């Protein structure tokens with residue numbers, strides 16, 4: 001608790017805090033009940049109520065009914081909710097200071113005697129409750145009705161994850177989405193404006209139009225994707241961030257190959273809103289409900305079981321034998337209990353989906369002694385920010401009552417940058433964590449790279465093997481595992497548990513049985529549709545999977561008939577094609593798409609959507625614009641030259657040539673059958689069609 005206690009009149013502040021807490025907990029109570037609950041006279045209560053109402057913290061309304069002494073009803077406003085959270089922190093800080101001073105006096109610290117430190121901070125240890133941003137259930141019901149009239153923002157999936165952890169204290173000490181001043185501090189030096197350590201910008205990004213429709217000081221409702229109001233927020237800040245700067249400082253490079261930088265530039269809104277949040281209800285989860293815990297629920301669980309030391313293991317991957325060994329070792333080293341704390345919010349695109357992972361974790365959990373280990377799911381949206389992310393993960397685990405945290409090699413690594421190099425050094429995360437360990441409040445246990453020593457039939461940390469030259473060291477990397485799964489190859493028992501392998505095989509059948517999308521792109525008249533048709537027929541001849549052709553013209557007729565050729569409309573058209581193709585791919589079919597798809601960012605977005613479920617094969621039909629214009633099969637180029645068709649790709653509208661397509665086909669002097677055959681060969685090489 002680091003809040004400063006600077007109010008000249010703490011007694012008044014205490015009274016206001018107690019009043020707001022009381023109104024929050026029992027909005028239906030009579031004046032007499034409130035007065036006695038907070039320990040003031042009726043006269044004083046009236047004065048307090050009037051001031052609180054004038055300041056917009058509570059609402060006073062007439063109460064119907066015969067009892068003349070109960071003429072009014074009181075309820076907390078959104079603003080009152082924010083003030084209550086603020087005063088709770090200050091109240092706690094003041095009480096702790098008083099407690100510490102009293103303790104010092106009783107133990108003689110002030111007279112120079114040695115203090116009993118282990119008792120002084122009892123109230124601040126990892127097991128005491130931490131502040132949340134929720135109002136009581138009663139107030140929430142009332143606020144929800146009022147919030148229905150507010151302007152609302154529909155949260156994105158990432159914002160919902162962030163909001164959940166803001167509200168339940170997972171992001172303590174944050175009280176809402178960052179203000180501009182806090183954001184600048186976080187971006188520049190990982191600190192909030194008050195100096196507290198916080199490495200990750202938690203921002204509410206919105207469109208320019210929405211932002212400009214708001215006034216500073218206005219309350220807005222934050223809704224989930226079904227329209228349920230989860231919280232209200234008082235907008236105190238609105239600004240246009242320097243995203244390139246944020247990318248450089250937070251993620252280490254302004255490079256779109258980094259998933260969070262890509263999100264920042266291509267998905268996040270242009271404007272950020274900041275302000276305190278009042279929590280109305282938790283986001284609803286229908287899956288694995290019993291496995292999800294708030295920080296306070298975990299703290300209570302640890303208290304109940306008497307777990308004073310808890311080491312947390314963060315993961316976004318299935319657990320194999322090496323992980324089990326290292327978590328065992330970490331727990332032994334720290335003499336602590338173990339919390340397996342997998343992320344189920346958002347992880348790196350392409351990761352194994354969380355449903356499969358949780359089934360795998362549940363299978364592995366049986367292999368741990370139940371009395372020392374537990375598992376809880378964390379609805380975090382990861383950013384893959386390596387070192388900063390490790391510090392952030394540590395703070396989040398401290399909030400969840402943990403005392404130790406495992407940081408591995410390349411913790412939360414985003415993979416390679418656009419030059420093919422790693423974004424961060426393998427131990428950068430451990431270094432940054434070590435630097436801030438005491439402020440984070442959890443001790444780091446650095447990950448030992450575990451390998452299988454065949455002769456001894458056990459896992460050992462690589463750096464501790466003395467007889468490296470005399471033993472056989474085995475290891476299967478993540479890439480190798482994916483290859484084996486994709487090709488249906490054996491996965492040895494020493495590497496994983498049969499239950500886990502079975503689960504992984506169930507979700508990821510070999511590539512030759514998975515769905516995939518072939519995405520042709522090129523100028524109008526380049527030959528996309530003709531090759532796509534030939535390819536479709538060849539695939540249908542082979543049989544095995546259903547094939548769907550989403551040709552440019554067919555889609556424009558059936559899916560996008562109302563769209564034109566502006567950038568916005570073209571993007572929408574391609575996103576629709578991508579959506580349909582991703583559904584086909586997910587369900588094991590083959591989608592062949594053949595739109596012009598002129599913009600690289602949109603093609604990338606579609607690729608990301610599809611690669612969650614299966615392969616995406618981008619085929620550039622590289623017929624030159626001169627050749628297309630010479631052919632001019634539909635006579636459109638002529639019209640475009642005459643200015644009768646506007647925004648015509650290659651003539652009066654841009655085409656981003658694909659930089660790294662899976663295949664590029666030349667059509668000049670090559671017949672269609674041969675072009676389609678090149679695609680078939682590529683699919684075969686990728687293992688997508690098994691050799692007959």
Ligand code: PPS
Pocket residue numbers: 523524525526528529552553556565569570571573574594595596597598634636645646647648649
């Ligand atoms: S996009 O950009 O991907 O949405 O375009 P797409 O849906 O594939 O376009 C399909 C066909 O529309 C015709 N057409 C135009 N193309 C480009 N620019 C403009 N302004 C335009 N207006 C109409 C054109 O015949 C496209 O043809 P094909 O040959 O199917 O690519």
